[in-house]
Amino acid sequence: MTLTDQVVKNIIIRLLGGEDYRIEVVALINAEFLQFAIDFFKKVAEAKFDNEDITVDWYKNTFLDSKLSSDEIAINSGLNKKTITNMYNTATKQVVIDASAEHYDTLYNAISDLIQNDGELDLTLSIKFRGVSVELNINESLLVINTLAVKRAALRGDLWSTAGKRVEGPLMVTLCKLFQVPEDNYSRRSKGTSQVNELFEREIDFYLLSNDKELKCEVKLMGKGNPESADAVIARASTVFVADKLSETNIKQLNSLNVNWVELRSQDGFRRFEQILDNLSVPHGEMIQPNEENLEMILNGIQQ
Secondary structure: OOOOHHHHHHHHHHHHOOOOOHHHHHHHHHHHHHHHHHHHHHHHHHHHHHOOOOOOOHHHHHHOOOOOOHHHHHHHHOOOHHHHHHHHOOOOHHHHHHHHHHHHHHHHHHHHHHHHHOOOOOOOEEEEEOOEEEEEOHHHHHHHHHHHHHHHHHHHHHHHHHHHHHHHHHHHHHHHHHOOOOHHHEEOOOOOOOHHHHHHHOOOOEEEEEOOEEEEEEEEOOOOOOHHHHHHHHHHOOOEEEEOOOOHHHHHHHHHOOOEEEEOOOOOHHHHHHHHHHHOOOOOOOOOOOOHHHHHHHHHOOOO
């Protein structure tokens, strides 16, 4: 699963254009999931065909095999590693294997009980691969459907989280370059932080530098209507807050905290950044027109 540099660029261009960036992430989720689904159906067909004359649980033997990776075993059982970590405070391979086997048995029994109590429904999933067709009964079909659902949820969570982390730094650098802020006046890392505070400072997204002061900047690519959005600003004593969307509650919170804010989805929202630079006495030049050519040149020069 990868969030390519080109997707990061596309997201930033959309944000600066006041457009919804989410379509870029959704398209990537769809592509990743559909490829997984196709590959998974192929494996299911092969496993079912190879074990058609065996009475043991072919799905469990094949898809919970200890030779597979921890991620694969967990997903195939209907879990993901993050859930296992939350349950057991660890996700070592043996813990994943044990937790997955236990969950699979519980899930299989739940499906069997459901079918037994509601005998009116029947479902057969037919997969044709390499000219050979195999059929899954209702129990097997529901197991496969559940695995696909868990995989999509895992992809969705991972990609949205990754998108936010990958975009924050390049977005702020792009804003600085658009307003020609000297490179000495911004940084992705603190230039004066002691090692004692290093773990905390890693959570800071960006810094503007003015009169030898480091001004903390927070970036949140969140949807509108999240009144808790200011919590991170309060916790980290941020001076600047850059968001995709802000609700009226968000704006009132930020104003009451004297936090300078930018709402990218508002009309020419990114232009408010120039006002912030003036307020904070951060030197800058005239704004470079954010046309496609200029943005492409700026983004190509930024280290992801």
